[in-house]
Amino acid sequence: MDTLSLVLLGVIAVASLAQAVSLVAVALAGRRVARRVGRFEESLEREIQPTLQQAARVTRGLAEVSAVTAGQARRFAGVLDTAAMNVTRTGTVLTEALLPSAVKAATIVSVTRAALELLNLSRRRRNR
Helix, strand or coil: CCHHHHHHHHHHHHHHHHHHHHHHHHHHHHHHHHHHHHHHHHHHHHHHHHHHHHHHHHHHHHHHHHHHHHHHHHHHHHHHHHHHHHHHHHHHHHHHHHHHHHHHHHHHHHHHHHHHHHHHHHHHHHHC
16 A cells, blocks of 8 residues: 555544544534423423413413303393383383373363363353
């Protein structure tokens, strides 16, 4: 083998060794980064987990309040419907009970006025 071949083989060997060392360095750096990301993920999960649980509790509480409010609104609507029906019924009963009496009273007043006018008219004629 000549010198040039040996030099080239040496250069290839050194390049291969440099490549292997750089790959090992990249793998070690990648493992360190993966550990750091894993620790960050764990700490983030520890910090966020209580907040997420509290948000879930609040959401459940709001759902319960919403359900109770909807039930109360339905009950209130029922009470208002019942009250409206009772007012309508009372108005009908009052109209049916009082209207004939009011018509009679109006008739009596009308007849009384007419009789008084006739009396006044007859007195005026006598006085002339």
